[in-house]
Amino acid sequence: MSRLSLTALRKMKAAQEKIAVLTAYDASFSHALEQAGVEVILVGDSLGMVIQGQESTVPVTVDDMIYHTANVVRGCDTPFIIADMPFMSYANADKAIANAARLMAEGGAQMVKLEGGEVIADTVEQLTSRGIPVCAHLGLLPQSVHRLGGYIVQGREQQAAEELLADAIRLEQAGADMLVLECVPATLAQRITEALSIPVIGIGAGKDCDGQVLVIYDMLGLTPGRRPRFSHDFLADTGSIQAALSSYVQAVKSAEFPNAEQQF
Numbered sequence: 564m565s566r567l568s569l570t571a572l573r574k575m576k577a578a579q580e581k582i583a584v585l586t587a588y589d590a591s592f593s594h595a596l597e598q599a600g601v602e603v604i605l606v607g608d609s610l611g612m613v614i615q616g617q618e619s620t621v622p623v624t625v626d627d628m629i630y631h632t633a634n635v636v637r638g639c640d641t642p643f644i645i646a647d648m649p650f651m652s653y654a655n656a657d658k659a660i661a662n663a664a665r666l667m668a669e670g671g672a673q674m675v676k677l678e679g680g681e682v683i684a685d686t687v688e689q690l691t692s693r694g695i696p697v698c699a700h701l702g703l704l705p706q707s708v709h710r711l712g713g714y715i716v717q718g719r720e721q722q723a724a725e726e727l728l729a730d731a732i733r734l735e736q737a738g739a740d741m742l743v744l745e746c747v748p749a750t751l752a753q754r755i756t757e758a759l760s761i762p763v764i765g766i767g768a769g770k771d772c773d774g775q776v777l778v779i780y781d782m783l784g785l786t787p788g789r790r791p792r793f794s795h796d797f798l799a800d801t802g803s804i805q806a807a808l809s810s811y812v813q814a815v816k817s818a819e820f821p822n823a824e825q826q827f
């Protein structure tokens with residue numbers, strides 16, 4: 564059986580069919596996600612926090628990402644697999660090419676994800692022109708949490724919103740084939756989704772994105788502390804992990820998730 568392709572994901576956007584994405588870090592969960600009908604699995608560097616117990620994603624290494632990506636790839640046959648490039652692993656184009664190549668060749672990822680706007684556009688061009696598919700990540704950038712001063716909604720002011728839209732267009736022009744938009748107002752996410760021809764996947768970005776992603780431990784209610792406003796405990800509703808995953812997929816597909824209270 565072959566994995567879903569970028570072409571198939573683009574067709575879903577064109578057909579206005581919502582794309583269900585979740586994070587996973589191991590083979591058992593990746594198998595469960597596939598059974599539930601999740602189309603895209605993100606091996607997020609959120610593993611630094613939810614698996615390793617770190618305070619942020621900053622300490623995660625390329626070797627950590629390769630290890631977890633390979634485990635996820637072994638657990639499923641059909642979902643499209645994206646691996647995060649960790650903090651400073653794409654500080655310049657040469658580093659980015661070498662590390663992305665390892666995530667694909669050793670980890671088995673089909674795409675790598677990088678955080679940032681205009682500043683990483685040249686690097687995105689270098690990667691994509693060498694055949695490395697890139698998912699860009701805009702809005703709240705967890706790797707920049709110390710600079711942002713916390714996990715704060717981005718793009719609320721007019722100027723910041725226009726800059727985010729310009730960044731999104733620039734990244735698509737640089738060759739990015741997907742965009743994750745994190746914690747931005749729903750109206751801005753809708754404008755960006757309509758302006759781009761590549762799939763836009765939201766997390767805390769409202770219902771009008773082409774798809775939704777959540778950190779799996781958040782949507783199972785396992786993450787200690789306060790759950791982010793944009794998340795939902797699907798396990799509490801359903802009582803089993805497999806039912807929670809299926810309920811998430813159904814809620815994304817029907818655009819019932821996120822609802823008005825789960826967006827900014």
Ligand code: KIV
Pocket residue numbers: 586605606607608609610647743745766776778
């Ligand atoms: O690392 C991660 O899990 C992510 C999501 C929050 C989109 O980047």
